[in-house]
Amino acid sequence: MAQKLKKKSTRLTGRIVIPGNPSYNTARMEFNRRFSKFPRVIVFCQRTQDVINAVKWARERGIRLRVRSGRHSYEGFSTVNGGIIIDVSEMNKVKVDRKNRVAIVQTGNPLARVYKKLWNKRVTIPAGTAPDVGVAGLTLGGGIGLLSRKYGLTCDNLKQVKMVVASGRYGAKTIVANRKKHSDLLWASQGGGGGNFGVATEYTFRVRPISSVSIYSITWKWSDLEKVFPAWQRWAPSVTNRLTSTIEVAAKQVGTIVSTGQLLGGAEELRRLIRPLLRTGTPVKVMVKTVPFIEATKFFAESDLNLEPKFKITGAYGFQPLPPEGVRIIRDFLSKAPNRHSNVWSQSLGGTGSAVSRVSPTATTYPHRKAETIYELSARWRNNREQERNIQWVERFRRALRPFVKGDYVNFPDLQIKNWPKAYYGENFGRLKQVKRKYDPHNVFRFAQSIPVGKQVKK
Template sequence: MLLLKSQTKLTGKVIFRGDPGYEAARKNWDPHTDRFPKVFVFAQRTQDVANAIKWARENRIPIRARSGRHALETNLSQVNGGIVVDVSDMKKIKLDKKNGTVIVETGNRVGRIAKSLAAQGFIAPFGDSPTVGIGGITLGGGIGPLQRTIGLISDNLIELEMVDANGKVIIANHKQNADLLWASRGGGGGNFGICTRYKFKVRRAPAKATVYKVTWPWDQFEQVLKAWQRWAPSVDTRLGSELNIGPKKGGNVTMEGLFLGSTEEAIRLLSPITSIGTPTEKTIRLLPYPQVVNFLLAPDPVLTQRYSNQFSSGFAKCPFPNKAIKSMREFLEKAEANSTAGFFFLNWGGAVSRVSPKATAFYWRKVKFYVEWNSSWIKPSDAAKNITLTRNTRRKLQPFIVGSYINVPDQGIKNSGPVYYGSNFSRLRKVKAKYDPNNVFNNPQSIPPA
């Protein structure tokens, strides 16, 4: 193996291409994002991250940060011939009950934090998968069923530790490097440096809360969606609702979520939806809060799922009209049978919308709901037609959505900066110019320095 010349030594668990363990290190949640980096560094502490960055710069090779292996597009958490700084071994969690804060290292997965805090009587926000890394989800905003009550994951971020392009450790909070904290609350991962630690504010969990899951046959998706999009954005903000619509062949319609209150009240609030069509399954039940977290974060093994995916996403300011629903139907009829393809909706409002679009880097605050869709395939020869299907659907839905969510990226979006960040994009470019003027941290849709 060609050894590179460098003044800095790589530290941590280091795996070069050709070493034992390389193939396992290469595997991501989505198979079509796998690449062939020169070396993986599994950092055990912040200094390992700093050494990896210095080493990469001395050897002039590209750098990628990786936390939960859930990158949904290519060349984001891995790159051919580059170095991957994987922080997944950095897993400390330190809860301060008295002050209502928690410090978590960036290698933690969302489910681990949510379950650990729930067991101690506290709420930690989460999305729809327990194995997503806290690193990426936080920096891109962090949406999920609790957001209407406690805000985005990034809205709860009060401090972070980051290693910059020179290998220097920086602390950002409201008192120092406040512009970096602002940018890290929705400005996307891998733009400014590699984060190693986060401090969040947390709040007490209720002793119990209500969870629900309702399923309908696929052919009722239009009537369910029409009712959901009128109801979900304005229902009690203690209620979070996710609506999933699978492919026509082998898929169904599922709504699930939680209500931070009693079952009786949940049944009343849910009735405008549960009375639609003919549900084939209906669960509404009160559970101790730790079991609520388990119910909503069902096991999701990271490595490696069978399906490759192409995702896209956006935000809706008003309910989808028939024309948009027709485009959805065309997509769902063409999507691969019995696959993970489909549409996902999440209701907005409450705590998310009470924050000004300019107060953090996350811009898309004043909308009704979030929507994402993905095509899925197993055979590599089916990739092109499925990627085209997702991107053509974006084109058709464009009149009915604004923006896109950086944590569900789509590299088919041209001039993506304002699409991900709205009018915060120019300010993000200034922060980038300050902390990474030479654009050391870059990927296909990263923020360029001003």
Template structure:
């Protein structure tokens, strides 16, 4: 990494850093330049006595979960096994343990990173709460690729054995009732329970709520009554499993397959009104195809007990993360699908706030504020301090204070 960064500086070659290949807007690619790919660096070392794990920058979530499980431990992260751990962490990191163990970045102890030095050199630095603390703060939600090339992350890990999972499916007729019941329940139930709900296009005729509870299935069944008593569920699954089976239960292998996609997102700081729910329903009635959808995950709990400025991840006071999804097969369908996402985001914007930096969207006009809220200026100061020449630049990289936005 040191030599690669020195080389691109000496030769003035554009470059990008790549790990998990899940950048929604392809920010890890560049034409006519160098791709610094860290994906072959994936060693994981667990200190069971100290309950920490040092993980190299190329490891994906599947590798991390499986390796940590050998020691009966885990970290809170996302659900798709092919997602790179570094990108997830640097943007915050939400998943099925967020309400119990916090965001992925909340469990980060130290970062090793190659940064630019002087006019042509590079050096390896460590950042934690006591050393390069501002850089460490920025790495906890400030997004990937902004300050340097991460080579490893050290986390605190948590013991885990069995958990309980659930899945509830309703048909389209229960759209309003199912979502309203979920949104009022999910951020306020036991902190041990994190859940999601996906509203699929009317053509798919499916509303699916799923979640993970760190506890027994008997307790989960009781906690789920506000959902199972709503509408007419066509399927209810509740089971207690070894944690690693829960990881596989939520994994979506299609996430690592090449496809035409557009994504965007937002956060909710209060439950949607009936008008906002109706707006979602109207868009899904007129979706480009049955693969379109709106996905939500509950926040709060441990993720909400940290202040908005304590880490770079700003949206601590929100209750739900919301993602807009479009996938299509024919390149000729691109314009319609992208327009649908953009119009959906605009229509819901009066009811939502911000956007999650890991759901990057080039079409958001004021993306720096959308991603980072009131933490933006502090992040720009960190950028100026650690990347004063703006070497790590891409279409939505954090601009240093020397650059006008």
């Protein structure tokens, strides 16, 4: 029997956009234009009460809801046909307490704004490179970037989160999760993924002093692939944890391999550290320089600009370097890529003294602590007729590499992964279901790969 809905008493507040409004089409669009959905209403919340009202409004009417910050959900989980989108992007205050080395960051901030506001006080958090990604989803899924090996993941530096959760049959309320209260929800917010338990509205981060850093970029021709990729995979985890690096192999049509990285240290030390790479193959372009940290964030953001609007991405972790057969698979797939916008990107995470691997796989929800590297396989396109070919290429690529890699990063979600709970969460999935049952027993916050409500544990 269908549940009897409460009398519809709550009114929506905030900036409300509905079909027919001039801004509706822009408001409904996702970062990944592969998805084009038509919500019934989009509420741009400007304060916590707007969020509470939106959750109540949806529950009273039995309407599906989605939570959205930066719109970067790769599989379009933050949008919905016929439902309500609770968009928090206009909640974007940042407050820095340099003395106590904490920052209070509202949930709607894009990463570039967070970096800028923290830089004004000469502090930062370890986070990603995409300038317009929302700090919300980034943090809740883990948060990898070019300070990871020294300072850990973004979620490792999360001290407290405020969250609007469903309460009772139709209500909503704000709770605060930290080490002392609701510590299980804080744990679940450190890698458990966005939109699973409620609407996070404010994060308290531990911040790190920062001034200048040194960065490098090395470019090789595609023909050096089978020399360069294994060399980078051996080298990247073995250098000082003050250096986090990446490598990107483009489609053969583009014909380049590029490694970049960031060192907490000077340019002379960095030149010495990258010597093993410079001696590999025949580099055609080399850049090493010391810059203010904020300039480094802009440098690494450049690769995320001017991309094709539609894409399919999947991820995996490397716990040891790929064998020659694995590197050949990369070569073979990228030599037959669906177009020039396809590539493989990898970043160092673990190895010598890494702050990521020092944390136990169960201390936060993010379980991939012992991985040396992370991979992102991607294809991008503009025209719909290219879509199926690109998606199938990514899926075949993922399957071909599977003998040599493990799991996936919840911030690189992939609907084609059947056993996604194990891929994203490993041994932490059981505990995540318990947290879900406790804070969202009616499964208000749900989407295609949301944490299901776990079975009640018998005492």
